[in-house]
Amino acid sequence: ATPPASRSLRGSVSLGDEAVCPGIEAHDRAWRGGAELLFDGVKKHQVTLPGQEEPWDIRNLLVWIKKNLLKERPELFIQGDSVRPGILVLINDADWELLGELDYQLQDQDSILFISTLHGG
Amino acid sequence: MCQVGEDYAEPASEEPPPRQPGREQKCVKCKEGLPVVVIRAGDAFCRDCFKAFYIHKFRAVLGKNRLIFPGEKVLLAWSGGPSSSSMVWQVLEGLSRESAKRLRFVPGIVCIDEGAACGLSPEARAKTLAEMKLILQTVGFPWHVVALEEVFDLPPSVLRCFAQEPVETEGAYKAAVDSFLQQQHVLGAEGAGDSPSLAQGEEQLSWPCTQDPQNPQSPDRPPTAAQTEALSRLFDSVKTLTAKEELLQALRTHLILHVARTHGYSKVMTGDSCTRLAIKLMTSLALGRGAFLAWDTGFSDERHGDVVVVRPMREHTLKEVAFYNHLFAVPSVFTPALDTKAPEKASIHRLMEAFMLRLQDQFPSTVSTVYRTSEKLVKAPRDGCAASPPGPRCLLCMCALDIDTAGLCLPSPGCSEEGIGEWVLGFSSPLVPSAPLYLQTVPRLLGLRLPCICPRRSPPPHRPLHPAVLQGWGGCRAAVGGPGPVRGAALLSQGGPPSLRHRAAVLRLPREHEGLALPGPPATLHLGRGPAPQPEGLHRAADPGVPG
Numbered sequence: 063a064t065p066p067a068s069r070s071l072r073g074s075v076s077l078g079d080e081a082v083c084p085g086i087e088a089h090d091r092a093w094r095g096g097a098e099l100l101f102d103g104v105k106k107h108q109v110t111l112p113g114q115e116e117p118w119d120i121r122n123l124l125v126w127i128k129k130n131l132l133k134e135r136p137e138l139f140i141q142g143d144s145v146r147p148g149i150l151v152l153i154n155d156a157d158w159e160l161l162g163e164l165d166y167q168l169q170d171q172d173s174i175l176f177i178s179t180l181h182g183g
Numbered sequence: 184m185c186q187v188g189e190d191y192a193e194p195a196s197e198e199p200p201p202r203q204p205g206r207e208q209k210c211v212k213c214k215e216g217l218p219v220v221v222i223r224a225g226d227a228f229c230r231d232c233f234k235a236f237y238i239h240k241f242r243a244v245l246g247k248n249r250l251i252f253p254g255e256k257v258l259l260a261w262s263g264g265p266s267s268s269s270m271v272w273q274v275l276e277g278l279s280r281e282s283a284k285r286l287r288f289v290p291g292i293v294c295i296d297e298g299a300a301c302g303l304s305p306e307a308r309a310k311t312l313a314e315m316k317l318i319l320q321t322v323g324f325p326w327h328v329v330a331l332e333e334v335f336d337l338p339p340s341v342l343r344c345f346a347q348e349p350v351e352t353e354g355a356y357k358a359a360v361d362s363f364l365q366q367q368h369v370l371g372a373e374g375a376g377d378s379p380s381l382a383q384g385e386e387q388l389s390w391p392c393t394q395d396p397q398n399p400q401s402p403d404r405p406p407t408a409a410q411t412e413a414l415s416r417l418f419d420s421v422k423t424l425t426a427k428e429e430l431l432q433a434l435r436t437h438l439i440l441h442v443a444r445t446h447g448y449s450k451v452m453t454g455d456s457c458t459r460l461a462i463k464l465m466t467s468l469a470l471g472r473g474a475f476l477a478w479d480t481g482f483s484d485e486r487h488g489d490v491v492v493v494r495p496m497r498e499h500t501l502k503e504v505a506f507y508n509h510l511f512a513v514p515s516v517f518t519p520a521l522d523t524k525a526p527e528k529a530s531i532h533r534l535m536e537a538f539m540l541r542l543q544d545q546f547p548s549t550v551s552t553v554y555r556t557s558e559k560l561v562k563a564p565r566d567g568c569a570a571s572p573p574g575p576r577c578l579l580c581m582c583a584l585d586i587d588t589a590g591l592c593l594p595s596p597g598c599s600e601e602g603i604g605e606w607v608l609g610f611s612s613p614l615v616p617s618a619p620l621y622l623q624t625v626p627r628l629l630g631l632r633l634p635c636i637c638p639r640r641s642p643p644p645h646r647p648l649h650p651a652v653l654q655g656w657g658g659c660r661a662a663v664g665g666p667g668p669v670r671g672a673a674l675l676s677q678g679g680p681p682s683l684r685h686r687a688a689v690l691r692l693p694r695e696h697e698g699l700a701l702p703g704p705p706a707t708l709h710l711g712r713g714p715a716p717q718p719e720g721l722h723r724a725a726d727p728g729v730p731g
Binding site for chain 2: 134135137138147148150152155156157159160175177179180181182
């Protein structure tokens, strides 16, 4: 993504701690996710979001992810405008439920982690 | 669950989700820490309180049930996934505590390499195994890595309920002797009778080589290509993903039990979480396994007699597990499963999972409500291994067959639809009550049509099949291997594991293993005490003409 004129955000999107989706890049041994399977096998994406009129929130981020990162079967990751039930979202290592879920406004250098608890990753 | 829109709607609509990005909330426990995870609706825990809560819950489940004795050998079934990894880490944590609070059992780990069933390449399997072994080495417990292909080497005795069978056959006897010898060996290796619960530092020394050197069968010998091929053909011959899942689960369980028996473990711990058990409960209902819910989802499962399966993670939700593993760096290994990347409606398991999780999303008490239901289920006494006379048992799941043996209709032309007739008639006998059922089921389970196999050579037993009778009912093996269109049957007879061959021949599969293949009788949810209701559906299943 190329950052246009207005302010752009840098951050990381990580996929697959375990089962299905996302996990964090592994500081140690054996982190492998399952969600990354849907993302071309890449677990941690350093992303730069283009500047836009309205502030970036998780809702927009999911749309952006679907467009730019998801390689296959988006329905296994996104349903409606949110993540599929069973996929947890961590914003800077905290539960997104504490932070407003879809309405959380992204800050520069945020780290978003998706962990799937679904069977089979 | 059924009252969507009644009681459960309220919390969802009333609960004001915190909308501010700023986290002004405090931990509900210590009132100080910055919360990181919301456990139940509104209960936000900080990192430290969450850790204490999580560990306490694990220990409380074990303490409450008092099933695991000091010094007992306990086999931890580890798949590499989050829940079982977390369980292993909890045990590790529990063993490293100061003496007063230390867990006192002697753990070992078993993991089953299921790559063949999932169609993984040998390279991918080797890579996964290497990762798993790295973790196993870190943990330091004795371990047993078993390839799923080893089901082909299982003795038929695996299919028997040991506690009910004082009369040992050769295979079981051998297993018992092996088990005894190996126990001696392990004791010897441990040196002069140290306390059974070893301090952490000793583990590496006491179990220097954890690769199972005593048993030439299960060590790290990669399965032969032929075995792998046979296994994948077996799975290929099973048509629905639902049936594949059930078959995999049955084979996995048999392997784990076999490892436990041959190495003298009397308990097996599995990592089923509360979320998973709630899903399993609903799935089992949908599969017609209602009568066995208490075994399938309860804390302990005594159906196997000498080895008891316990589920210490059953109070932890998957969300808690995922957060704990992430926050406290519990390593796990991702291994593709049968249903990886499968669409939501690919199997009953998958569908039920999506259903439950979606409901949970809208009604946060869903999983806990279903889970609490599973806690209330009582195991019917007649099904208990010790209490009941040995009745017919399903050879795949080892549950007592919940059938009215006296009332089953005789095999009749009505039963022999779709060319399975000869099969049915070959076995038909008023004294083999469920013959039509299992004979229809097995070929279907294996995705077969077996019109020409006529197993008349096998003498029909004179009573409802007793496990001991099954053991000696060797004629059936020949039957399955007989002439006729081959496919799965030939597979079973050629490369076939004795146990599988045997199973295919005499299997009395209740309808719960059929997946979607057969319209089964309605599930029986057995709540409360008393004998499980006898489903009358079987009459109807076998003879649609009889009105219920």
